[in-house]
Amino acid sequence: MIGRFNWAGIIDFLPQLFTGLYYTLLISVIGLLIGFILGAIFGLGRIAHNRIIRGISIVFIETIRGTPVLVQAIWIYYALPLIIQFELGSVTAGIIVIALNSGAYIAEIVRGAVQSIDQGQMEAGRSLGLNHGQAMRYIIWPQAFKRMIPPLGNQFIISIKDTSLLSVILVPELIFQGRLIAANHFNAVEIYTTVAVFYLAITLTLSFILQRMERRLDI
Amino acid sequence: MITVKDLHKKFGDNEVLKGIDCEIQPSEVICVIGPSGSGKSTFLRCLNMLEPITSGEVIVDGYNLNDSKTDINIVRTEVGMVFQQFNLFPHKKVIENLMLAPQKVRKITDKEARERCLKLLEKVGLADKAEQYPQQLSGGQQQRVAIARALAMEPKMMLFDEPTSALDPELVGEVLEVMKQLANEGMTMFVVTHEMGFAREVGDRVLFMDEGVIVEEGDPEQLFSNPQSERTQEFLNKIL
Numbered sequence: 460m461i462g463r464f465n466w467a468g469i470i471d472f473l474p475q476l477f478t479g480l481y482y483t484l485l486i487s488v489i490g491l492l493i494g495f496i497l498g499a500i501f502g503l504g505r506i507a508h509n510r511i512i513r514g515i516s517i518v519f520i521e522t523i524r525g526t527p528v529l530v531q532a533i534w535i536y537y538a539l540p541l542i543i544q545f546e547l548g549s550v551t552a553g554i555i556v557i558a559l560n561s562g563a564y565i566a567e568i569v570r571g572a573v574q575s576i577d578q579g580q581m582e583a584g585r586s587l588g589l590n591h592g593q594a595m596r597y598i599i600w601p602q603a604f605k606r607m608i609p610p611l612g613n614q615f616i617i618s619i620k621d622t623s624l625l626s627v628i629l630v631p632e633l634i635f636q637g638r639l640i641a642a643n644h645f646n647a648v649e650i651y652t653t654v655a656v657f658y659l660a661i662t663l664t665l666s667f668i669l670q671r672m673e674r675r676l677d678i
Numbered sequence: 679m680i681t682v683k684d685l686h687k688k689f690g691d692n693e694v695l696k697g698i699d700c701e702i703q704p705s706e707v708i709c710v711i712g713p714s715g716s717g718k719s720t721f722l723r724c725l726n727m728l729e730p731i732t733s734g735e736v737i738v739d740g741y742n743l744n745d746s747k748t749d750i751n752i753v754r755t756e757v758g759m760v761f762q763q764f765n766l767f768p769h770k771k772v773i774e775n776l777m778l779a780p781q782k783v784r785k786i787t788d789k790e791a792r793e794r795c796l797k798l799l800e801k802v803g804l805a806d807k808a809e810q811y812p813q814q815l816s817g818g819q820q821q822r823v824a825i826a827r828a829l830a831m832e833p834k835m836m837l838f839d840e841p842t843s844a845l846d847p848e849l850v851g852e853v854l855e856v857m858k859q860l861a862n863e864g865m866t867m868f869v870v871t872h873e874m875g876f877a878r879e880v881g882d883r884v885l886f887m888d889e890g891v892i893v894e895e896g897d898p899e900q901l902f903s904n905p906q907s908e909r910t911q912e913f914l915n916k917i918l
Contacts, residue, residue, distance in 0.1 A: 582728055583765035587779035587831055588755035597778060601769050 469649055472640050476650075479636030480657055482550065486632065487619045487661075490557025494618065495611075497558060498565025503595075505570045516566065523563030528621050532556045536628035553622065553630040561618040568610045572603040605676050612669040616662045623658075633657055679704045679835060679866050680725060685734035687720055694720045696890035697734070704834075707867045709877035709898070712887035713913060718870045721887065722837050725868065726750075726757045739834055755783055758828030762840040764820045766812035772799070772823050773808040776830045784831065791830075798826040802856050818849030822856050835866035842873055874918060878902055886910045 504516035523531070536552040547555070576599050584594030626635035637654040641647035680702040687695035694717045702708055710718045723729040724736060727743050727750045736743040741753045767775050776795035780786050786794075799805045802822040804815075812820055821841055828836060838857065842850040854876050861867055861880045871877060877884050878898045885895045886907070894907045902918075905911045 577763075577765075579761060579763050579765035580767065583759075583761060583767070584779075585751075586726055586728065586754055586757075586759040587828070588751050588783040589779060590751050593782055597782065598767055602767075605769070 464649060464652075465646065466649055468644075469646070469653060472644075472650065472653075475636050475640060476633065476653060476657060479631060479633035479654075480661075482553075482630060482632040482635075483619070483622050483657075484661070486550065486553045486557055486622050486625065486630065487615075490554045490622075491561055491615055491618055493554070493558035494561030494565055497562030498569050501562065501566035502569025503573065505566060506574065520563045520566050523559055524567075528556065528560050529624050529627065531560060532625055532628050535559075549625075549629045549631075552628055553625040553632075556625065557618055557622060560621065561614055564614050564617075565611065568607055568614060569603070571610075572606040573599060575606055576602050608669060608673050608676065612666065615665055615669075619661055619665070620658065679706070679739060680868075681735070681737040682725075683735040685721070685724060685736060686732045687717075687724060687729060688732045694890055695724070695732075698890075698892055700885070700892065702835075702866065702868065704866050705864045707861045707865075707880055707882045708869065708885060709881035709883070710868070710870045710885045710887060711872070711874070711877060711913075712885075712893075716887045717890045718887045719839050722839050722868060722870050725837055726754050726759055728759075751783070755779075755831050756834045758831060758833035758836040760821070760824050760828055760836065760838045760841045762843050764812070764817075764824045764844070766820055766824055766827070768812055771809055771811055772804070772815070775812065775823060776827045779827075780830050795826070795830050798829050799823070801829075801859075802826045803852075816849060817845045818852045821845065821853045825853075825856055825860075829860075835868065836860065838867065838869040838871070840870050840872065842871070872917070874902065874914075886913065888913070 501516040501519050504512045505520065507513050507516070532552070535555050536547060536549060539552075540546050580598050580602065581594055584598040585591070589597070622630075622632055623634040625632055626638065629635070633654050637650045641650045644650075680700070682698055682700040685695055685698040686693065698721060710721065712718050720729055724731055724743075725738060731744050734744070738753055739756050741748045743750070743753065766772075767778070770778065773792065773795055776798060777788075777791040780791045780794065781788065796805060796808060799808055802825060804819055804822055804826070807815060807819065807823070812823065815823065825836075825841075841857070842853050845853065850873065854873060857867070857869070857876070858880050869877075869881070881898045883895060884898045884901045886893050886901065886905075886909075888909050894901060894905065894910045901910070902914065905914055
């Protein structure tokens with residue numbers, strides 16, 4: 460039998476969903492911030508002259524890219540504490556998962572963008588007496604960063620949606636709250652529809668911001 | 679100013695420079711000509727270590743480039759370079775292109791750098807373009823900015839790697855004019871070029887290179903009107 464949507468009372472659950480939204484945003488923002496830093500480090504490390512640095516970067520990138528986020532979440536929440544002998548809260552674990560996971564993908568974005576800058580730019584900088592680091596910082600990076608923005612936006616959106624998997628390690632984010640409500644009130648259809656709208660609101664806002672940024676940086 | 683002894687350069691198994699000896703005096707203008715693939719650009723790039731040297735000796739302003747103790751960044755501040763493709767920084771305004779290295783390497787103040795660089799832009803006739811971006815300029819203007827950018831470090835000598843080869847024919851003159859002015863001021867210059875007129879008029883000495891060696895060198899007038907080697911004759915016949 461096909462029934463119909465029943466939106467009555469959904470408003471009562473909004474505060475709880477907003478709590479979920481708060482954690483989704485918290486983990487996304489902090490996770491992606493750290494992820495970008497990791498991505499910059501490993502992305503540049505991936506093309507470093509030093510073999511050891513390059514090796515470490517490749518191992519990191521390939522390990523993370525080669526395993527599912529879900530496995531990473533479970534491993535960091537349950538297995539990592541056994542190794543470091545230190546209990547991680549689920550939110551902390553969630554942030555680590557998003558940071559590491561996005562970090563590996565962002566590393567490849569960074570590498571691609573840096574390598575796409577014409578070699579003559581580095582040569583011009585070096586020929587003026589700038590050292591490698593200065594040339595990277597003042598000449599290559601600003602140009603590469605501009606090229607990173609579209610793929611970064613893509614990765615940010617993917618990572619934001621990946622936070623939904625963190626419900627399995629008990630992070631009280633959107634999906635976790637939704638499931639809780641649905642289990643108690645038998646309104647899964649309405650709740651998950653609302654949750655979908657919440658995700659859309661986040662990702663569309665982000666797309667909009669990135670689009671404006673792209674336009675502003677396009678000289 | 680520059681002493682080169684038995685310079686060899688290999689890319690893998692491919693030997694591009696096969697023993698080059700050369701001496702460049704201060705204020706001298708050297709023009710290097712030769713067919714493509716002869717190693718002229720590689721030779722030039724060895725003089726500021728954009729290409730590492732395989733063997734031999736290159737001494738620039740008293741610094742031995744093959745000595746691992748030599749700080750190549752210091753040598754490069756004394757040796758300006760101009761590229762075939764200009765290689766201006768597209769994300770920076772013209773004036774910022776000039777100011778970057780003096781500020782970051784020479785550590786001079788913002789105000790001092792701006793004054794110095796505006797003067798240089800004036801010198802190459804582009805003071806009014808200071809606040810524009812490189813891509814808003816014509817090729818000839820871009821190359822003149824590139825020359826001014828190299829001069830902003832106040833180098834003791836300048837390397838030019840086919841500076842007019844990427845330009846439309848009608849824009850070549852303005853760049854050569856700036857180079858001529860520089861030569862007249864006594865700048866030491868090493869110019870890889872296909873502009874035989876320039877080599878003849880401005881060069882103190884012309885080197886003809888082929889297959890990784892200097893085949894012939896001498897006074898431009900003499901080399902162009904009365905080349906000694908058969909390969910030089912052949913090359914000049916083809917292009918003149």
